[in-house]
Amino acid sequence: MKLIQRIGYYLGGFSIGLIILAFFLNGKKASCSYGPDARVLKNINSKKIIYNDVIFEYISHNIIDSTEIRRILKKGDINFSDSDPRHKPCGIYLVEGEFDEKDIVITVENCEDTATVTDLKIEKP
Template sequence: MKLIQRIGYYLGGFSLGLIILAFFLNGKKTSCSYGPDARVLKNIRLKKIEYLDNTQSQLHNNNLDSVAVNYVLRKGNINFSESNARQEPCGVYTVEGDYNEKELILTVENCDSIATITNLRIAN
């Protein structure tokens, strides 16, 4: 069998496999959170999110709401150099993200069943 035929069979089987995967995974709530950022953000999003009083007042003063926080927790990045993931009993993470042309920096205390937004900053 010539090389071009082998490549043709390989590409044919590969494309058939992709079509079958797309058919079976269509509409499923599958996610591929393999990176450290994605795993921690997903872990935070799955928990009940609470806000400290000063955080709620900062949100209100800057005309923001929980939608902005949820957006940053979905699309943001974790700054591990400013985070303290090994702190007992709850790890503290710094999450940075853009929302409506504002850069929001959240400090999240990630406990076993609750994630608490302890601080909110808006960087210029």
């Protein structure tokens, strides 16, 4: 059997395997969150999120919307150098994101059952 035929058989079997995997994993909530940022954000978003009174003031004055806060908590970056993950009883994380070309820093207190958004800072570029 020639090399080109071997490559053809390999690619054919590989593509059939990918189609079968896509069929079985379609609709499943499988994710590959291996990085530290992704793991912590997934942990925060899997819990009930509670907003502090300061955050409700931002929302009531239409400075930022709760959906934007949720988006930053899903897609943001965690600043581990300023965070305190070993704080007792709940770890404190600073999540950075962007909204309307402004940098947003959200402070989240990540407890065992809940995640409380305690502070929000809007930094103009």
